[in-house]
Amino acid sequence: MEESAVNNVAQAIATALDWTSSPDARNAAVSFLDSIKGGDVRILANTSFLLVKRNWSSEIRLHAFKMLQHLVRLRWEELSPAERMNFANLSIDLMSEIADPCENWALKSQTAALVAEIVRREGPNLWQDLLQSLVSLSSKGPVQAELVSMMLRWLPEDITVHNEDLEGDRRRLLLRGLTQTLPQILPLLYTLLERHFGAALSEAGRQQMDAAKLHAATVTATLNAINAYADWAPLPDLANSGIINGCGFLLSAPDFRLHACEFFKLVSPRKRPSDASVSEYDHAMSCIFQILMNMSREFLYKSGSNPGSIDEGECEFAEYICESMVSLGSFNLQSIAGDNTSLLLYLEQMLGFFQHFKFAIHFQSVNFWLVLMRDLVSKPKISTHSAADSSAVSSSGSGEVENAKKKALSFMNDEFFGAILDISFLRLLKREKILPETALSLGVLELWSDDVEGKGDFGQYRSRLMELIRFVSSYKPLIAVAKVSEKIGSIIKSFLLSPAPAQDLAVLESMQLALDNVVNAVFDGPNDFAKANAEVQHALSRAFEGLLQQFISLKWTDPALVEVLGRYLDAMGPFLKYSPDAVGSVINKLFELLTSLPLDTVTLSARNARLHICTSFIRLAKAADKSVLPHMKGIADTMACLQREGRLHQGEHNLLGEAFLVMASAAGIQQQQEVLAWLLEPLNQQWTQLEWQEKYLSDPQGLIQLCSETTFKWSIFHTVAFFERALKRSGFKKANWNSENNSTPDSVPLNPMASHVLWMLTPLLKLLRAMHSLWSSSISQALPGEIKAAMTLSDVERFSLLGEGNHKLSKSSLTFTDGSNSDMTKEGYTEINETNIRNWLKGIRDSGYNVLGLSTTIGDSFFKCMDVHSVAVALMENVQSMDFRHIRQLVHSILVPLVKYCPSDMWEIWLEKLLHPLFVHAQQSLNSSWSSLLQDGRAKVPDVHGILSGSDLKVEVMEEKILRDLTREMCSFLSVIASPPLNPGIPPLEQSGHVSRLDMSSLKSLDTFASSSMVGFLLKHESLALPALHICLEVFTWTDGEAVTKISSFCSALVALSASTNHTVLAEFISRDLFTAIIKGLALESNAIISADLVGLCREIFVYFCDRHPTPRQALLSLPSIAPHDLHAFEESLTKTSSPKEQKQLMKSLLLLATGNKLKALAAQKSVNIITNVSSSARSRSSVNAPESRVDDGDLGLAAIM
Known part of the structure; x- marks a missing residue:
C-alpha cells in the first residue's frame, strides 16, 4: 500500500x-x-x-x-482460507514483537485479545496448532509469559460471556476444543503462577525491583487468566492442576490476595454435578472450605483480640473472603456436612462475620443467614411452635443441600439465635440518626452511614435485617420475644430516667421496627399460632401481655414520644387478634394519647402525632380483625363526644371513620352499610346543598372566592377525601358474600357505596370542572397573583422531577392540609396563602380523581346512573389547557379504571365522548413537544410556564421528564385498552394461519369484533382510531424505550386483530405504516431494551401479511443494503421452520443485513455482551486493578470491535 x-x-x-x-x-x-x-x-x-x-x-x-x-x-x-492463515501468523508474530518491557500495557493486551479473537473465529484446529508455540513463548521470560496469560484469559470469553454473535455450533466447538486442552492449559497456568511468584520474591530479595515488577505483572495476568476458567472448568481439573492450592497460598501474599480472592469468589457458587465426579467435586470443594476457613480464623482472631490492629486493607480482604464463604454456605454446604467439626467451625465463623464491628464485613454475611433461614423456615414441613420451640425440623427434604442446611440448624443452639437477634436489633440504627453519647456506648461497632458506597440504600439493607428477624422469630419465637422484650424494657427504663428523652428517639424507633417484625412473624408468619403447642402459646401470650402493659402504663405527653408509643401499639395488632381481652385497654390508651395532645397548635410534631394516633385505629382494626367488633359502639360514642366538644379535627374524624369502615367490613355487609349510612348522612346534608354549589362553582369568580375562604374550602377537601376513603374501604370480603346477605346466593351483592355514588359525584364534577377552568387562557390571565402562583409546579414537584431527593423545604411548604396555618398575619403571608391554595388544589385533584376512578369499579351504578355528558364536560372541556402532569394523572386515576370496568354494552355511550378529545389533544401536543425536543433540545411543555428560570438547564430537564411521563402514560393507557381481559374476541395469532398461507374466506369484518374487543371498538370509530394510531406510529420515532415497551402490546393486538379481519385499510396500515415505523424504531438505540419484541412484531407482520399486501416486501427492499436474492433466501428459510423463535432470528438477521448493521437497537443489544479487559466485579475494586492501572482511557480488548 x-x-x-x-x-x-x-x-x-x-x-x-x-x-x-x-x-x-x-x-x-x-x-x-x-x-x-x-x-x-x-x-x-x-x-x-x-x-x-x-x-x-x-x-x-x-x-x-x-x-x-x-x-x-x-x-x-x-x-480466503490462505489469507486468514497468513493474517493469523502475522498476529501471532506480533505477540513476540510486542513482548518488550518498554511496551505499553494496553498494546500488549490488544495483541493478546486479537490472537484470542482469531482463535475463536478459526476454531479448535488453529488452537491445537497454536498451543505448543504459546507454551514455548511463555518460557522465554516474564513479559512473554504475561502475554500468553493475557491471551489465555481472552480465549474462553465467548463461553463465560453470552455473545449473540457466536452461533451455537461454533460455541460448542470452542468449548470442546478448550475442554480437550484443559490438561495442558491449567498446568501451564499453575506453572506460570509458581515460577513467576517465586521469581518475584527472589528478585525483590535481591533488591532488583524492576525485574520483580515484571514477574509480579505476570502473576497478576496469570491470576486473571485462571479466573477466566474458574466458573466453568471442571472443579476436579482445577484441583488436580494445583490451581486451588496455588490460589489458596497466594491469599497470604498481600500483593496478590485480592486477585486470588476473585478465584474463590468464582468457584464458591459452582453447581454440584450429578455424575460420577461428585466425590471428586466434594473433595475439591472441601479443600476450598478449609482454605477459606483458615484465612477467616486468622482474621477473626486478630480483629477480636486487638481491633485497632486491623487496617483497611485487611478489612477489604476479609470482606472478599466473607463473600466467598457466603457463596460456599449457600450453594455447597453439603460438601462439609459430613464433617461435624468443620460444619460447626464454619457456622461459628459466619456468626463471627455477622457480629463483626466492621460494617462491610457484617454486610456481606447477612445474605448467608438470610438464605439459610429462608430456605428452611419458609418450607411448609417445618414443624410449628412445638414445646421444643420449633427445633424439630422435618427430616424430609429436597436434596442434599437442604439436608445440609437442616443439619446446620441442628448445630445452632439458642445462643446462636440470640446473638443474631442482638446484632440485628443494634444494626437497625443509622449512624446519622443517633446522639454522640449513644454512638460512644457502641464502642468500635460501625453502623450504616450515608458514606457507605456500593451497598444499595439503607432501606434495602434494613429490610433484609428485618426479614432475618422474622425468620428467626418464626423459628425460635420464645427467644425472639424474650430478646425484644428485654431490649425494649431497658430502652424504656433509660428513657424514664433521661432528662430529655425525646432527643434520642432513634433507638426507640428502631426497636419498634424490631417488635413489629417479631409480632408479625409469631402471629402472622408461616407457622399458625392457633395450632401451636399450648405451653408455647401461653408463654408467648404472657410475654406479650407484659410488654403491652408496659406500653399502656407509660404517661408520655411529648408529641414525638406519643407518636412512637402509638407505633408500638400498632405493632401489637396481630397479638390482639388472639387476645381480644386486651383490645379495650389499647383503644382506651389510644384515645388517652389523642386527648393528651393539644388541639389548637401550629407545631408540626403535635399535629402529626394526633394524625398518627388516628391512623393507629385503622391499623388496629385491620390487624385485630373481629376482636375489635365488641368495642365499635364505645368508639362511636367517644368519637361523637369528642366531636360535640370540638376536640376532633375533620381530618382526624375522617381517619376514625375509615377505621370504622375497616371494622365494619369484618362484621358483614349489613353492618358495613349501616356504618356507611351513619358516616355519610351528615356529609350528604352539607354536600348536596345547592347554595354553596351556586355560590362557588357556577363561575370562575366563585371558585376564586372559595380559594380565599380557608375553613370552608378545607371542609370541602375533607369531604371529598372521606368519599375516597369510603370507596377504598367498601370492598367485600368473599367470606361475607353469603345467602344471608343476598336474595340470590350466587349473585354478586350490590356495592354498599352504590346508593351514594350519584349524590357524591354530581357536586364533585362541578367542582372539578370549575377547577379545570382555571387553567384556560381566558380565565388564567385574570386570576389573582397568589392563585396563579399556586397553579405552578411546587418545590417538591420540581425536586422530584430533577431527581434531587428530599430537599429541605421552606416552612410554608409544610403547611398543614387542613389550612390551619394559613391565617397567620405576618410577613410571608402571601407565600403561605399561595402554598395553602396549591395544597388545596392538589388535594382536590388527587382525591377527586381517585373518587371518580374508584366509582367506576362499582359498575352499573356508575355507568347507568351517571350522566356521561356531565362527566365528559367536567373532565374534557378544558383538556387543551391542562398541564401535561395533570393529563397524566387524569388518565391514570380516572380513564384507566373507567375503560377497565365499563361494561361492553356501554362502550358506545361512554368511550367516544371521553376518549376522542383526549386522544386528539394528546397526539397533537405530544407530537409538537417531541418535535421541539428532538429538533431544538427543548420539550416546551405547558407545566413550566410561569417558572422563574434560575437555571435553564434545570427547566429543560423538568420539561423532558414531564413529557416522557405523559408519553409513557398514554402508551400505557393504550396497552390497557389492548389487554386480554378487554379483548376476549381477538383470536390468538398462531390460529390465524401459517406463514402467510391464510384462508381468506375465514376472515371476518371489523364490526364482528367491535363488541368483544375494545381495540376493535376503537378501530371501528375513526374519530378514536386516527389519533390513537398516529400516537402508535410516532412513538417509534421518539427516543423513549420505556414508551415503546408499553405501546408494543397495543401493536401486537392491532396485528392479531387485523390478521383476522378483512379490513383492507387496516391491513394496509399494518403492512406499510406500522411495519416501517417499527423498523425505524429499531434504528434508535433507546429501543434496545424492547428490540426482541419489535423484531417479533416485524416477523408477525411479514408472516401474516406478505401475501395479503405487497408493502412488507416493498418496505424491506427499500432498505439500503438488501438485494432481491437476500429477500428470496429469507422467505425460503422462513418456510422451512414453523418455530416463531427461529423465524424471529431470521428476521433479525435480515434486518441487520438490509440496513448494513445500522439498526442501533440491535447493535446496542449486542454491545452489552461485548468483552472488556476488566470484569464488572473487578472494576468495582480499585485495589484489585492496581497492577492494571496503566490502561488508557477508552474501550479495550474486544470491546473495541464495535
Missing part, C-alpha cells in the same frame, strides 16, 4: 482522537475511518498491520489494533 495512504489513515486517527480539533475536522476524520473499515478488506488489513508498528504513536497503534479486531469479528469470512 502507498505510504501516503497509510499516512492519511494515521492522520485521520490522530484528528479523530484530538479533542482540540474542530467538530467538522473530527467528523470528517471519523467518516474517513469508517470508509476504510467498510471498504476493501485487504486494504483494511494491510493498513492496520502497518499502523501497529513501533514507529507510530501509542494512540495510533491502539486504534489500528481496534481496526484489526473489527475485521476479525465482522469481516473475517471475506478473506
Whole structure:
C-alpha cells in the first residue's frame, strides 16, 4: 500500500482522537475511518498491520489494533482460507514483537485479545496448532509469559460471556476444543503462577525491583487468566492442576490476595454435578472450605483480640473472603456436612462475620443467614411452635443441600439465635440518626452511614435485617420475644430516667421496627399460632401481655414520644387478634394519647402525632380483625363526644371513620352499610346543598372566592377525601358474600357505596370542572397573583422531577392540609396563602380523581346512573389547557379504571365522548413537544410556564421528564385498552394461519369484533382510531424505550386483530405504516431494551401479511443494503421452520443485513455482551486493578470491535 495512504489513515486517527480539533475536522476524520473499515478488506488489513508498528504513536497503534479486531469479528469470512492463515501468523508474530518491557500495557493486551479473537473465529484446529508455540513463548521470560496469560484469559470469553454473535455450533466447538486442552492449559497456568511468584520474591530479595515488577505483572495476568476458567472448568481439573492450592497460598501474599480472592469468589457458587465426579467435586470443594476457613480464623482472631490492629486493607480482604464463604454456605454446604467439626467451625465463623464491628464485613454475611433461614423456615414441613420451640425440623427434604442446611440448624443452639437477634436489633440504627453519647456506648461497632458506597440504600439493607428477624422469630419465637422484650424494657427504663428523652428517639424507633417484625412473624408468619403447642402459646401470650402493659402504663405527653408509643401499639395488632381481652385497654390508651395532645397548635410534631394516633385505629382494626367488633359502639360514642366538644379535627374524624369502615367490613355487609349510612348522612346534608354549589362553582369568580375562604374550602377537601376513603374501604370480603346477605346466593351483592355514588359525584364534577377552568387562557390571565402562583409546579414537584431527593423545604411548604396555618398575619403571608391554595388544589385533584376512578369499579351504578355528558364536560372541556402532569394523572386515576370496568354494552355511550378529545389533544401536543425536543433540545411543555428560570438547564430537564411521563402514560393507557381481559374476541395469532398461507374466506369484518374487543371498538370509530394510531406510529420515532415497551402490546393486538379481519385499510396500515415505523424504531438505540419484541412484531407482520399486501416486501427492499436474492433466501428459510423463535432470528438477521448493521437497537443489544479487559466485579475494586492501572482511557480488548 502507498505510504501516503497509510499516512492519511494515521492522520485521520490522530484528528479523530484530538479533542482540540474542530467538530467538522473530527467528523470528517471519523467518516474517513469508517470508509476504510467498510471498504476493501485487504486494504483494511494491510493498513492496520502497518499502523501497529513501533514507529507510530501509542494512540495510533491502539486504534489500528481496534481496526484489526473489527475485521476479525465482522469481516473475517471475506478473506480466503490462505489469507486468514497468513493474517493469523502475522498476529501471532506480533505477540513476540510486542513482548518488550518498554511496551505499553494496553498494546500488549490488544495483541493478546486479537490472537484470542482469531482463535475463536478459526476454531479448535488453529488452537491445537497454536498451543505448543504459546507454551514455548511463555518460557522465554516474564513479559512473554504475561502475554500468553493475557491471551489465555481472552480465549474462553465467548463461553463465560453470552455473545449473540457466536452461533451455537461454533460455541460448542470452542468449548470442546478448550475442554480437550484443559490438561495442558491449567498446568501451564499453575506453572506460570509458581515460577513467576517465586521469581518475584527472589528478585525483590535481591533488591532488583524492576525485574520483580515484571514477574509480579505476570502473576497478576496469570491470576486473571485462571479466573477466566474458574466458573466453568471442571472443579476436579482445577484441583488436580494445583490451581486451588496455588490460589489458596497466594491469599497470604498481600500483593496478590485480592486477585486470588476473585478465584474463590468464582468457584464458591459452582453447581454440584450429578455424575460420577461428585466425590471428586466434594473433595475439591472441601479443600476450598478449609482454605477459606483458615484465612477467616486468622482474621477473626486478630480483629477480636486487638481491633485497632486491623487496617483497611485487611478489612477489604476479609470482606472478599466473607463473600466467598457466603457463596460456599449457600450453594455447597453439603460438601462439609459430613464433617461435624468443620460444619460447626464454619457456622461459628459466619456468626463471627455477622457480629463483626466492621460494617462491610457484617454486610456481606447477612445474605448467608438470610438464605439459610429462608430456605428452611419458609418450607411448609417445618414443624410449628412445638414445646421444643420449633427445633424439630422435618427430616424430609429436597436434596442434599437442604439436608445440609437442616443439619446446620441442628448445630445452632439458642445462643446462636440470640446473638443474631442482638446484632440485628443494634444494626437497625443509622449512624446519622443517633446522639454522640449513644454512638460512644457502641464502642468500635460501625453502623450504616450515608458514606457507605456500593451497598444499595439503607432501606434495602434494613429490610433484609428485618426479614432475618422474622425468620428467626418464626423459628425460635420464645427467644425472639424474650430478646425484644428485654431490649425494649431497658430502652424504656433509660428513657424514664433521661432528662430529655425525646432527643434520642432513634433507638426507640428502631426497636419498634424490631417488635413489629417479631409480632408479625409469631402471629402472622408461616407457622399458625392457633395450632401451636399450648405451653408455647401461653408463654408467648404472657410475654406479650407484659410488654403491652408496659406500653399502656407509660404517661408520655411529648408529641414525638406519643407518636412512637402509638407505633408500638400498632405493632401489637396481630397479638390482639388472639387476645381480644386486651383490645379495650389499647383503644382506651389510644384515645388517652389523642386527648393528651393539644388541639389548637401550629407545631408540626403535635399535629402529626394526633394524625398518627388516628391512623393507629385503622391499623388496629385491620390487624385485630373481629376482636375489635365488641368495642365499635364505645368508639362511636367517644368519637361523637369528642366531636360535640370540638376536640376532633375533620381530618382526624375522617381517619376514625375509615377505621370504622375497616371494622365494619369484618362484621358483614349489613353492618358495613349501616356504618356507611351513619358516616355519610351528615356529609350528604352539607354536600348536596345547592347554595354553596351556586355560590362557588357556577363561575370562575366563585371558585376564586372559595380559594380565599380557608375553613370552608378545607371542609370541602375533607369531604371529598372521606368519599375516597369510603370507596377504598367498601370492598367485600368473599367470606361475607353469603345467602344471608343476598336474595340470590350466587349473585354478586350490590356495592354498599352504590346508593351514594350519584349524590357524591354530581357536586364533585362541578367542582372539578370549575377547577379545570382555571387553567384556560381566558380565565388564567385574570386570576389573582397568589392563585396563579399556586397553579405552578411546587418545590417538591420540581425536586422530584430533577431527581434531587428530599430537599429541605421552606416552612410554608409544610403547611398543614387542613389550612390551619394559613391565617397567620405576618410577613410571608402571601407565600403561605399561595402554598395553602396549591395544597388545596392538589388535594382536590388527587382525591377527586381517585373518587371518580374508584366509582367506576362499582359498575352499573356508575355507568347507568351517571350522566356521561356531565362527566365528559367536567373532565374534557378544558383538556387543551391542562398541564401535561395533570393529563397524566387524569388518565391514570380516572380513564384507566373507567375503560377497565365499563361494561361492553356501554362502550358506545361512554368511550367516544371521553376518549376522542383526549386522544386528539394528546397526539397533537405530544407530537409538537417531541418535535421541539428532538429538533431544538427543548420539550416546551405547558407545566413550566410561569417558572422563574434560575437555571435553564434545570427547566429543560423538568420539561423532558414531564413529557416522557405523559408519553409513557398514554402508551400505557393504550396497552390497557389492548389487554386480554378487554379483548376476549381477538383470536390468538398462531390460529390465524401459517406463514402467510391464510384462508381468506375465514376472515371476518371489523364490526364482528367491535363488541368483544375494545381495540376493535376503537378501530371501528375513526374519530378514536386516527389519533390513537398516529400516537402508535410516532412513538417509534421518539427516543423513549420505556414508551415503546408499553405501546408494543397495543401493536401486537392491532396485528392479531387485523390478521383476522378483512379490513383492507387496516391491513394496509399494518403492512406499510406500522411495519416501517417499527423498523425505524429499531434504528434508535433507546429501543434496545424492547428490540426482541419489535423484531417479533416485524416477523408477525411479514408472516401474516406478505401475501395479503405487497408493502412488507416493498418496505424491506427499500432498505439500503438488501438485494432481491437476500429477500428470496429469507422467505425460503422462513418456510422451512414453523418455530416463531427461529423465524424471529431470521428476521433479525435480515434486518441487520438490509440496513448494513445500522439498526442501533440491535447493535446496542449486542454491545452489552461485548468483552472488556476488566470484569464488572473487578472494576468495582480499585485495589484489585492496581497492577492494571496503566490502561488508557477508552474501550479495550474486544470491546473495541464495535
